[in-house]
Amino acid sequence: MGVSFSALKDQGRSWLAGFSTGHQGYSFWRKLSLLVMTGLLTLALFKPHFMLPNRVYDWYFVVDITQSMNVPDYQVAGKSVSRLQVAKQSIRKTLSALPCGSQVAFGMFTERNVVNVVEPVEVCSHFAALDQTVASMDWRMAWAADSFIAHGLYSALEQTPQLGKQMRLMFFTDGQQAPPANPRYMPTYAGKPGDVQGFLVGMGKPTPSKIPKLDEKNAVSGYWEQEEVQRFGNFGMAETLSVLAMEQGQHDRNAGHGPGNTLLENAHLSALDAQNLQRLAETTGLHFVRLDDTAQSSDWATGLGMTAWRWADTDLRPWLAWPAVAAWLVYLALTFAGSAWISAFRHIWRGIKHRLPTLKRPGKLSQ
Secondary structure (H helix, E strand, O other): OOOOHHHHHHHHHHHHHHHOOOOHHHHHHHHHHHHHHHHHHHHHOOOOEEEEEEEEOOEEEEEEOOHHHHOOOEEEOOEEEOHHHHHHHHHHHHHHHOOOOOEEEEEEEEEOEEEEEEEEEEOOOOHHHHHHHHHHOOHHHOOOOOEOHHHHHHHHHHHHHHHOOOOEEEEEEOOOOEOOOOHHHOOOOOOOOOOOOEEEEEOOOOOOEEOEEEOOOOOEEEEOOHHHHHHHHOOOOOOOOOHHHHHOOOOHHHOOOOOOHHHHOOOOEEOOOHHHHHHHHHHHOOEEEEOOOOOHHHHHHOOOOOOEEEEEEEEOHHHHHHHHHHHHHHHHHHHOOOOHHHHHHHHHHHHHHHHHHHOOOOOOOOO
16 A cells, blocks of 8 residues: 655654644653653663673783882872882773773783783673782782893793683883893794784883882882892803803803893893883884873773674663663753743744845855
8 A cells, every 4th residue: 555755744744743832742752751761771770781792802911020110210190109000000990991891811020931810801790809919919929030021021922822812912011131131042032923912011211210129018128239230140041152262261160141241230220121122022013112101001902903802791781871861852852842942042043044045145246
């Protein structure tokens, strides 16, 4: 059965007439919008959730907990704050920015290895435990005083794909090599650059600062001196010499195993080693970034290219909020449709529309 266009037009006019003041339809739609708004808000109080395809982010956060990370060269609210504390604050803010369904794992680095202390868990259902874990990270958890950054980074890159196919790595470190190692004995990266996505986050300022010694109450009890670092720096990776070099009197038993006194002159000071971290980032395919503000890591973690899609338990309250707001606006529009202010506005608008055709168009001359 066909319906003419004119009939549909008449029905549309009749339906729109229901919104005019005094019509029965006006009261019906006003009550309906109020009912819809109330129903949606009531439903939101029950915190409904449903499994939906969701954009999530999987991150393995690794924190350098060696002593150089205790250098307080950040300023937060006018107070000096250590690199370790800023890294922890940054991770805690990032946890709050990750959507439900995201997976998070934690690791800590010292000496040559990274220890995975928390395996991947869902961020929303375990948020309190994750937040407390980050807050509890401490330099006293270190099992050795050495800090071989390349070894630790390669260890973290090896662990990351084992934690999840879509796991990304965010490694917080100042790049401080302690004791400074002989460049000939730096490890080579066995993986393929770019296989693991993520960020190598540089901590600290480029200006060297003294490395504090902290007691059991985290109070500064002194600072590392050059003589102490040189004493520790004489041990480590021995250099294998050629027969010719040994015949010339150079022998492992009579030579230091470290990098030499030249590199140890300022080893008791610590600064962001951006050059070393940039080289490691290029080798591994990670993005090298400098952390100047604790909010930056949230943007990095939720940026383009770091997304993973999967079915996740989704909070439906935001989906209910927008229809509720729309119903509320309709209710307000119908409530004040017959007010004197609306009538005055309509009268002014009709007058403007009536005068528009008589106004001269710009650029046209009257005859």
